[in-house]
Amino acid sequence: MKSLKKQRRIQIIVLAFVTLAISTGLIGYAMRDGINFFRSPSQVVQDPPAATEVFRIGGLVEEGSLIRGQGETVSFNVTDGGASVPVVFTGVLPDLFGENQGMVGMGKYVGGVFQATEILAKHDEEYMPKEVIDALKEQGVYEDPNS
């Protein structure tokens, strides 16, 4: 860089940015499936993975599908609006887990049922004071944005 004229330095920098952008775009495009953290239920139903493959599935916990109280095991359906996949899980669930909440589970898809070994809760970007929600609920004004 030292021996080059200013004009040429600018040209090299612009060229570097263009090639950098193109290569990043190509890598991102080629690896777009690998970079996604989880698969959606629609993807899983359309293209069912082998029973030995360990992957993550993510979506909303379908309303009315959550069944607790079979010992430590819980079962529920995960949905993305399009398709719905039944999930069974044995273990401790995170605090935010619940119906109509986002979740990401890791495990295997065996015989049409996703057998999860780990469940994470996904939360949205909304923040509201608890008192406000409680007051709104009392007045019957508040509607759950997820329902």
Next chain:
Amino acid sequence: MSLWQYANPVKFLNLSGKVLPTLSVLTVICLVTGMYWGYFLTPDDYKQGSTVKIIYIHVPSALIAINAWFMMLVAALIWLIRRHHVSALAAKAASHVGVVMTLIALITGAFWGQPMWGTWWAWDPRLTSFLILFLFYLGYIALWSAIEDPDTAADLTSVLCIVGSVFAVLSRYAVNFWNQGLHQGATLSLDKEENISDVFYFPLLFCIAGFVLLFLVLTLVGTRAEIRNRRARALVAREKG
């Protein structure tokens, strides 16, 4: 009068010396107000309870971590094109602040993720690109001290800075490119309706302003130190002559 006159180290030292006391006072005011307001005067969130208060450190530090790299990128480009030494030194000083902010964001993020998501760490696109950004900071700082000739060091670190900016961009926009991740989308954005209630929002603004000012103060102090350090070394070299 042009902006470039502050590329002169003497003028830079004069001006920065004059504004630093005011900036420092403003930093303390913003940080104390924001932190006190955020931690003691805000209610619990309807889903997350009091865990939501990590937002007052996590969001500002992550914001600085990413934007410090963009500031370094601008400084590096000014160095590469116009060869102003102060610019190169400002990038170096900013990297030291940036790496700490990145580490703070990573640690507070882990403490937030553990109770909410159920995990300290996940290989989510946004988290992963942020970790890579942290490694770029470490590499950038290591490269500065690995090369003895100051101009060569400034050249090579500037190139590294250009490459690393890919991950600074990804850290910010990964949630938009790959929407199947664990990290939620941006809460604060200029183009959407607000997602955050005002009681959380205003203290957060104070915290963000405080962190931005803190970054400015530390970077200015760091740049001044680098300039003087270089002068001292030049003096020693002359003595040995």
